[in-house]
Amino acid sequence: MKKRQLPYQTVILVCGGDKCSDRKSKKLFNRLEDELDKRRLGDSINVVRTECMGKCDDGPNVVISPGATWVCGAKPKDAKKILDELLDSGVASDPSEI
Numbered sequence: 001m002k003k004r005q006l007p008y009q010t011v012i013l014v015c016g017g018d019k020c021s022d023r024k025s026k027k028l029f030n031r032l033e034d035e036l037d038k039r040r041l042g043d044s045i046n047v048v049r050t051e052c053m054g055k056c057d058d059g060p061n062v063v064i065s066p067g068a069t070w071v072c073g074a075k076p077k078d079a080k081k082i083l084d085e086l087l088d089s090g091v092a093s094d095p096s097e098i
Contacts, residue, residue: 007046008043008044008045008046009044009045010044010045010046010064010065010066010086011045011046011047011048011064011065012032012045012046012047012048012062012063012064012065012082012086013048013050013053013062013063013064013065014028014029014032014047014048014049014050014060014061014062014074015049015050015051015052015053015055015059015060015061015062016029016049016050016051016052017050017051017052017053017056017059018052018056019052019056019057019059020052020053020056020059020060020061023059023060024060024075024076025049025059025060025061025074026049027076028060028062028074028075028076028078028079029047029049030076031076031077031079031080032047032079032082032083033047034079035079035080035083036083039083041083045083045086055070055072058072058073059072059073060073060074060075061073061074062074062082064082064086
């Protein structure tokens with residue numbers, strides 16, 4: 001078994017299941033990617049669209065790792081706030097401040 005360093009400091013998982021997609025999770029995913037590009041954080045934070053996370057009634061759902069923080073009912077307009085809170089929490093950092 002090999003151990004390797006993860007290529008990203010933080011991973012944001014966005015549910016792409018049917019109900020979450022109906023509630024604009026793809027648009028949320030795209031806005032998160034746009035915000036990462038604007039902030040030049042793409043080398044330290046990765047956004048991944050997943051299959052159904054099983055919490056359909058609460059969606060769209062986002063899970064931030066490390067820490068397994070769940071954000072339920074996220075809307076596309078929440079993308080900036082999600083990243084702001086992520087950076088403020090210290091889970092992820094802006095590479096320009098390191």
